[in-house]
Structures are given as C-alpha cells and as structure tokens.
Amino acid sequence: MSREKTIAKLIGVFRQYGYEGATLSRLSEATGLGRASLYHHFPKGKEEMAEAVLEYINSCFETTILASLRTNDNPSQRLRVMCQNLNEFYSQGQNTCLLNVMSLGQANDLFHAPIQQALKTWIDQLAQVLVEAGIESTIARQRAEDAVIQIQGALVLVRGLDDIAPFKRILANLPENLLEDKIVS
Amino acid sequence: MSREKTIAKLIGVFRQYGYEGATLSRLSEATGLGRASLYHHFPKGKEEMAEAVLEYINSCFETTILASLRTNDNPSQRLRVMCQNLNEFYSQGQNTCLLNVMSLGQANDLFHAPIQQALKTWIDQLAQVLVEAGIESTIARQRAEDAVIQIQGALVLVRGLDDIAPFKRILANLPENLLEDKIVS
DNA sequence: GTCTATATAGGGATAGAC
DNA sequence: GTCTATCCCTATATAGAC
Numbered sequence: 001m002s003r004e005k006t007i008a009k010l011i012g013v014f015r016q017y018g019y020e021g022a023t024l025s026r027l028s029e030a031t032g033l034g035r036a037s038l039y040h041h042f043p044k045g046k047e048e049m050a051e052a053v054l055e056y057i058n059s060c061f062e063t064t065i066l067a068s069l070r071t072n073d074n075p076s077q078r079l080r081v082m083c084q085n086l087n088e089f090y091s092q093g094q095n096t097c098l099l100n101v102m103s104l105g106q107a108n109d110l111f112h113a114p115i116q117q118a119l120k121t122w123i124d125q126l127a128q129v130l131v132e133a134g135i136e137s138t139i140a141r142q143r144a145e146d147a148v149i150q151i152q153g154a155l156v157l158v159r160g161l162d163d164i165a166p167f168k169r170i171l172a173n174l175p176e177n178l179l180e181d182k183i184v185s
Numbered sequence: 186m187s188r189e190k191t192i193a194k195l196i197g198v199f200r201q202y203g204y205e206g207a208t209l210s211r212l213s214e215a216t217g218l219g220r221a222s223l224y225h226h227f228p229k230g231k232e233e234m235a236e237a238v239l240e241y242i243n244s245c246f247e248t249t250i251l252a253s254l255r256t257n258d259n260p261s262q263r264l265r266v267m268c269q270n271l272n273e274f275y276s277q278g279q280n281t282c283l284l285n286v287m288s289l290g291q292a293n294d295l296f297h298a299p300i301q302q303a304l305k306t307w308i309d310q311l312a313q314v315l316v317e318a319g320i321e322s323t324i325a326r327q328r329a330e331d332a333v334i335q336i337q338g339a340l341v342l343v344r345g346l347d348d349i350a351p352f353k354r355i356l357a358n359l360p361e362n363l364l365e366d367k368i369v370s
Numbered sequence: 371g372t373c374t375a376t377a378t379a380g381g382g383a384t385a386g387a388c
Numbered sequence: 389g390t391c392t393a394t395c396c397c398t399a400t401a402t403a404g405a406c
Contacts, residue, residue, distance in 0.1 A: 017290035020206035023399065036402080037372050045401065101289065103344045104281070105202035112347070119345045145342070145351055146335075153338025157330070159288045160304045162297070166330055209382060221384080222390050230382065373406075381398070388391075 006031050006041060007049075007056045014053050015096050019107030022046065047110060050102070054111060057098050058118055065089060069125045075133035079175035086151065086171060093158040093167025100152060123148055126178075133179055143178050150174065191216050191226060192234075192241045199238050200281050204292030207231065232295060235287070239296060242283050243303055250274060254310045260318035264360035271336065271356060278343040278352025285337060308333055311363075318364055328363050335359065 009031045013022045024035050027049060031038065042048040068081040090097070099115050102108070108115075126144035131137055154170040157163075194216045198207045209220050212234060216223065227233040253266040275282070284300050287293070293300075311329035316322055339355040342348075 018203050018205060020203060021290040024401085025399080033371095034373060035400085036374080039401070040371060046399095096289070097341075099345055100285070100341045103341070104286065105206040108344070115345050116347060119342065142354070145354075149338035149342055149351060149355065150331075150334055151338065152341040153334035153336065156282075156285050156288075156337040156341065157304065157334055159293070160284055160300050162301060166334060169327070169330075170334065208380080210380080218389095219391060220382080221392080224383070225389060371406105373404100375403085375405095377400105377402075379398105379400080382396090384395075385393085386391100387393100388389105 001032070003041065004056070006033070007052050010049050011053050011057065011098070014050060015098060015101060018101050018104055019046075019050055019110075020105055022050070050107065050111065054098065054102065054114055058114070061089070061118070061122075066122065066125055069129050075129050076175055076179055078129055079178060083171045083174050087168075090155060090167070093155060093164040095155075096159060097152060097155050100155070119148065130178060135179075147174055147178055186217075188226065189241070191218070192237050195234050196238050196242065196283070199235060200283060200286060203286050203289055204231075204235055204295075205290055207235070235292065235296065239283065239287065239299055243299070246274070246303070246307075251307065251310055254314050260314045261360055261364055263314055264363060268356045268359050272353075275340060275352070278340060278349040280340075281344060282337060282340050285340070304333065315363060320364075332359055332363055 010022075010027055013026050013030045017023075017026060024038065024046065027046070028035050028038060033041075038049070039045060042052065064085045065082055068085050069078050071078055071081070073081065087093075089095070099118060102111050103115055123141070123144045126147055127137075127140040130140035130143055135143065150170045151167075151174075154167040157166045195207075195212055198211050198215045202208075202211060209223065209231065212231070213220050213223060218226075223234070224230060227237065249270045250267055253270050254263050256263055256266070258266065272278075274280070284303060287296050288300055308326070308329045311332055312322075312325045315325035315328055320328065335355045336352075336359075339352040342351045
C-alpha cells in the first residue's frame with residue numbers, strides 16, 4: 001500500500017479518537033499494518049504519523065478548498081464552489097475537523113503552530129475574496145472569521161446532536177451571508 | 186476537600202486533555218489526591234469521574250446560563266445577561282467546551298446522550314426567548330441553533346488562533362444578531 | 371516491507387495498612 | 389479518607405527474523 005493510502009487510513013483514527021486516543025493498536029488495525037510496520041514508515045512513531053496526517057490534510061485542503069477561492073469565477077460563485085467542496089471535505093459534516101481535535105492536550109503542544117497557520121491562511125484567503133467583492137477590508141476579515149467560526153461550530157453541533165442538518169444549513173446560507181448588503185459581483 | 190471542589194479540579198483536566206488524555210496521574214496531580222483516594226470517591230474510576238464532571242458542569246450551566254434566559258427581563262436583556270454569563274463560564278473563551286471535547290472517541294460512546302440533551306435544551310430555551318420576542322417559531326429555532334454554533338465555533342477558533350478576540354466579538358454581537366429585523370421587545 | 375517477539379513504561383484498578 | 393504497595397493490562401517502541 002502506498003504511503004498516501006496509509007496516511008488516508010490513519011486520518012480516520014485521529015479524527016475519531018483524537019491524538020491521545022489514537023493508539024497504535026487502532027492505527028495498526030485501521031491500516032492493516034502491524035505496529036512494527038508502522039514504525040518502518042514512520043520511525044518517530046505516533047507523533048510522526050500525526051504530523052504526516054496534518055500535512056496530508058493541509059495539502060488536500062489547499063488543493064480543494066483554498067484553490068476554489070482563487071479561480072476566475074466571480075466572488076459569489078467562488079464561495080459557492082468552496083461550500084460544495086467543504087461539504088465533500090467534511091463528508092456532509094460527519095467528519096470532525098482535525099484542527100479542532102488536534103488542538104487538545106499533548107497534540108496542541110506539538111502542533112499548535114501548523115494549526116494556527118492553517119486557520120489564518122483560510123481566513124486570509126476568504127477575506128481576500130470578500131475584498132474583491134467590494135467589501136471593506138475590516139468587515140471582510142470579520143466575515144471571513146465568522147465563516148470559519150460557523151463551519152467549526154456546525155461540525156461540533158453535528159456530532160453533539162447526531163444530525164447533519166445544521167452543517168447543511170450553514171453551508172447553504174454561507175455565500176449569501178458573507179456577501180449580504182454589499183456590492184453584488 | 187469537598188466533593189464539589191474535587192470535581193472542580195477534575196474538570197480542568199478533562200477539558201484540556203479530553204477523556205482519553207485525562208490519565209489518573211493527571212487527575213491525581215490536579216486534585217492532590219492519590220489514585221486510590223480518587224477510587225474512594227469515584228468507585229467506578231475514570232468513567233465515574235467524567236460522569237460527575239459532566240453532571241456538575243451541566244448543573245452550573247443550568248443555574249447560570251439557562252437561568253438567565255428565564256428571568257422577567259425583556260428578551261433582549263435576557264440575551265445580554267446570558268452572554269455576560271457565557272463570558273465567565275468559558276473564561277473569556279479560554280475554556281474549551283466539554284460538550285465538544287467529550288464527543289470524541291470513547292467518551293462519545295459513553296456520554297452521547299447527556300451531551301445531546303444538553304445541546305438540545307440550550308437551543309430550546311434560546312428559541313423560546315426569541316419566540317417571546319416575536320420571532321416566528323421556525324426562524325427562532327434556526328437562530329437559536331446559530332447562536333450555539335457561533336459560540337462553539339468561536340471557542341474552537343480561540344484555541345486554534347490563540348486569540349480570544351473572536352469569542353469576545355461573537356458574544357458582543359449575539360443579542361442584536363438574534364433579534365435583528367424583528368419586533369423589539 | 372512486514373512480521374513475531376520482546377523490552378520498558380504508564381494506565382487503570384484493587385487490597386489493605388493507617 | 390488517604391496512603392503505600394501491588395496487580396494486570398495496554399501503550400509505545402525496538403530488535404531481529406524472513
């Protein structure tokens with residue numbers, strides 16, 4: 001199995017159980033590899049697996065979500081495409097966000113910097129789209145932040161309520177909420 | 186030390202490390218009690234400690250946050266008071282929400298029902314206030330859900346960005362956002 | 371590259387002294 | 389009600405065969 005496929009299997013475990021709950025047994029079972037084999041691929045063990053998972057997710061996020069914000073479409077359309085991609089990225093809201101899960105306990109000590117960077121980049125690029133839509137810079141930034149807040153909050157609610165409706169609703173309304181009362185592009 | 190004080194110390198550990206990361210060593214250190222002493226107070230061990238922590242938090246939440254929604258003040262004022270109390274409850278956004286943390290991994294299997302119940306109750310009572318403010322029932326429910334989404338999302342962002350500003354901003358705008366374009370009470 | 375076997379530490383839990 | 393001591397299990401990690 002390729003490294004990429006292995007990492008893809010690891011992701012599910014970290015998402016579901018968090019860093020401390022992602023035991024080598026669970027990681028081994030999920031990948032179908034023995035513990036020793038995992039150490040062959042990731043010599044530094046669990047920490048290196050989590051690092052690889054975060055890098056992989058970050059790369060997926062860049063090439064799907066963030067890329068959709070940089071197309072030649074008009075701002076409104078770019079936001080709609082981002083929401084479609086987010087829906088897939090989070091499996092209709094059923095996937096927890098690793099940025100949330102990995103900011104707990106030991107994982108937060110290890111990975112705070114990349115998590116912070118990922119959130120900042122997302123907000124920055126969202127704000128950029130809103131500025132292009134004619135929204136004043138300060139407002140654009142707040143709305144971009146609000147968008148990420150709503151997505152993260154909806155993911156928390158989906159898990160807690162065991163109902164994907166809140167995530168669907170937030171995504172459906174996000175584009176118009178972000179652009180409302182502003183120049184239509 | 187009273188049971189209540191003990192539980193209060195346990196809360197911080199579960200919040201910071203999650204259920205799986207909350208080891209008996211950490212719980213022991215935080216409370217100043219040896220492991221065996223913890224078993225004296227909580228015979229079923231860690232699971233019982235987490236249960237007690239959730240019950241305690243739920244009770245605090247009821248007597249501060251939810252109670253503020255049931256006063257004789259007008260809806261707008263009740264929402265403002267709730268936000269003030271939320272600010273304290275979450276220590277200006279620095280406290281993670283146990284409902285978020287405990288919906289991961291093994292803890293989710295153990296405590297899904299009470300977590301779901303707590304979220305539902307909060308949303309229900311918020312919606313009730315909005316209905317009293319003259320907002321149509323369906324809209325009220327959506328806005329109540331939005332409020333909880335924004336609070337949970339802001340808490341995630343605060344941790345990730347290491348900046349309490351998003352939480353402050355969300356709380357400051359929440360009352361007027363919830364009541365906007367509706368009958369002023 | 372994957373396995374079995376094993377080392378070492380830490381986690382959860384209990385017995386029994388005080 | 390708290391402690392020391394201890395048990396068993398799991399967790400991380402490594403060695404070395406295939």
